[in-house]
Amino acid sequence: MKQEKSFSPMSGYFMIFSVLILILAGVFGLAIIHHPAFVIAILAAIFLLPGFVIVNPNQSVVLILFGEYKGTVKANGFFWVNPFFSKRKVSLRARNLDSDPIKVNDKIGNPIMIGVVLVWRVKDTFKATFDVNDYSNFVAIQSEAAIRGMAGAYPYDNFEDEQAEITLRSGGNEVSELLEKELSERLEIAGIEVMEARINYLAYASEIAGAMLRRQQATAVVAARFKIVEGAVSMVEMALEQLKEKDVIELDEDKKATMVSSLMVVLCSDKDATPVLNTGSLYQ
Template structure:
């Protein structure tokens, strides 16, 4: 999800820096030339006084001060940087071009960085869908796309973003189970869990953060979890549960394979192969053979042969 850009063009006077320098130099040259414009010459002996108090002499000081004031309008706008312009407290547009410019000194400017910025949250403890305490943290990459909204819609944009990450992280973690194995939702189709870190969860997390930060002119480029784990107080118990679940799954596979082997063994004994006679067994003998084979193959220790004394 991205937000639309509504950039207002500058409404104040902006000139290329080189043009402004030429204008200021011309003004200073005029200030140096004014004393030589004599409308009321006053002679003292054989010399003529240059500064004789006429109107052109009085224009020197304001002209010099005006040119000094003009130099306050120079600004260098670097790449990935914008300037928000205010003219006597009124918003007057956004300067997005980069380079050396002269901006009306009566207009105040505010710098806005357009570079990508990462916000990483601290670890927080949240209960997941099953009520298990989870330690969670996330990192969000953002970029300013609307400098006007970024400047005026929040006093502290960083605090707003961090607060949004915290709220959305708590909400997202509480909607899903950390691990669906062994939970009451394990057999339902379409379920996702936090441990899998699915695209569905990440997309929802990113979308809900975007809804908040779009009010301050920011776009969320990426949002991912940096930490998802059980809280320390239940981590040991959950590890034992995972081990028990893995052991049970392995036992099921072993028993299913063993039953297949036993069936094939009994079937081979009762069939004729390579001209040899088959072995006929009653149901009791089959049951004893199957039990012995299952015991040998499923047992964790090797089978020990014992001989009856009688």
């Protein structure tokens, strides 16, 4: 398989000077000597003109002679090449691909919406020009395929897969590295270098978003209640121990049960407790 090769062109300034000399010689020769041979000088100058090429920074020119690849000019400046060369300009600048969110299934099968930002550039001008039809379109299509492959390797979160250490929502660098690897393998055929790839949009699909939101809210409520009960039990235990140590009051099992019940209601209630004054004994 052919690879990119460098081409060293001639200086364009030297050749433009030569073309000007040919044109001036031909014009003055025809005007003064009136000999038709000077027409050849003018025709030669016209023939040389298509060979001039300007290569801007971070730009390259692929040279082709009658269907044969001759090389790539990556040096910046004003040059001259064979006028029969076909010249294709290929940008070497970094480009951004901000993909629209697409619907895919995660590892568990939940439909999610995911979009990525890809920073890429052309590394091998031969592959980008001759191995694919349109390398920009190739990057867009293969990026979507890579997103689907990466999304299927991880769950959205670990609510349903508690053993998952890496998820799309919290994976961070690990998910980005997998995405970059997936994209690099797919885009290598086109001579594309993946500079950066990361997720910029992630959400549940609309048909399950409401249910998943309620599940997350329920999980948060359960976790909060767990902490409240855990703290209430610790406070009741501490209260009983201090009452016993300071010998403030002697409580039998029934009194302890009543006290624990009252404290748990006060501490675990989601609203402020309303006190009820007992004018009798604890057993009434």
